[in-house]
Amino acid sequence: MSVAGTSTAPEGRDARRTPAPPHAGAGPGVDPDQLPDGLVVADEHGRVTCFNAAAARITAIRSADVLGQPLEKALPLEDLEGRRWWQLTDPYGGLAIRVRQPERNLLLPGGREVLVSARYVRAEPLGPVRCVVVSLRDTEARRRTERSHAELIATVAHELRSPLTSVKGFTATLLAKWERFTDDQKRLMLETVDADADRVTRLIAELLDISRIDSGRLEVRRQPVDIGAAVSRHIQAYVAAGQRADRFLLRIEQPLPALWADPDKIDQVLSNLIENAVRHGEGTVTIDVTPSASPREGEETGTSVTVSDEGPGIPEESMNRVFTRFWRGSKRGGTGLGLYIVKGIVEVHGGTITVGRASGGGAEFRFTLPVSAPAYLA
Secondary structure, eight states: OOOSOOOOOGGGTTTOOOOOOTTOSSSTTOOGGGOSSEEEEEOTTSBEEEEOHHHHHHHTOOHHHHTTSBHHHHSOOBOTTSOBHHHHHOTTTSOTTOOEEEEEEEEOTTSOEEEEEEEEEESSTTSOEEEEEEEEEESHHHHHHHHHHHHHHHHHHHHHHHHHHHHHHHHHHHHHHGGGSOHHHHHHHHHHHHHHHHHHHHHHHHHHHHHHHHHTOOOOOOEEOOHHHHHHHHHHHHHHTTOOGGGEEEEEOSSOOOOEEOHHHHHHHHHHHHHHHHHHOOSOEEEEEEEEEOSSTTOOEEEEEEEEOSSSOOOGGGGGGTTSTTOOSSSSOOOSOHHHHHHHHHHHTTOEEEEEEOTTSSEEEEEEEEOOOOTTTO
16 A cells, blocks of 8 residues: 555645655555544654644644654553553564554543554564554544443343332232232232333343344344234234224225235334334324335335324424434333334335324334345345
8 A cells, every 4th residue: 555645734735745655555546634544654763754634633733743753752642551652562673573553542641532553564574664554543433332332231220120129029028928918919919020021021122132233133034924914913902902993093005015024023113113103192193004116226116114193293303313222202211222123123124214294293104115035035
């Protein structure tokens, strides 16, 4: 690799340019200032020959102030224990077999934290170092990920505490005072324990789904799915649980294309969207199942399902956060993970999902799945 030119300060690009050493940059004709990560290159004498715009932004150091300076002075890095990093690694005088330093968190003066990795370029194996190439990355993205993980742990701990406390309380009471309760009282306690155990099971299933989605390991086992019949089953379950039958309106446009999908995961999507409409919406919950253009290139037809209600809907400013972790449309409970999982399931099927405002004023969720094919033909 070679760099087309080295960077000076963004405010004085033409003021000073020093030829970069061979193999120091991103490729022929590529301006180092176009790179998304910070790039710092030092020659065989340890003098900085390249300090791109991203490096200047990440370190808050002007390129013009460090070009030609010793690398140790230009980037006075310390590890988290306060030790000088260049003295510890000694790239020019250290072991001749070393060719790189793996990425690690280091500190600049003032406590500014950066992710640093380095490459030692040698003209020949075991030969002297011709140049040191340093990559710098901001830590903000990693901090956001760490905060997200911390929030997930806190949410799970909070959601688990309530049902487990209930289970422990009722089982301890029954064991200690079994003879004092009537059969009806025992039944009520055991039904509560059973419901709380189901709640814990659902939460654990959500966590496993999130883990698989985040790692790209969520698998689908495609089978023929009658999406209209699946929606009907969910409506019947709500009616059996006490909802009014006239609260639901199911409209199916025929003919629908044959759909190959994972029936369990599609049930999970339908359950979440219909439950959201019932719990957070008002009025009639309308489910439309229609043929549509496929979201997948190379396929002509797909199937769309639209779930809408007549409630207050979702504020416009919240539309872009609906499918993120921990988003809650109201204060009526829930972990805020359901729609994040729904989006992951739809997308692993090759589909798309959107949210908007229904004609009746409420929320409208619409997901579209490609026709696809069974796993043994895919």
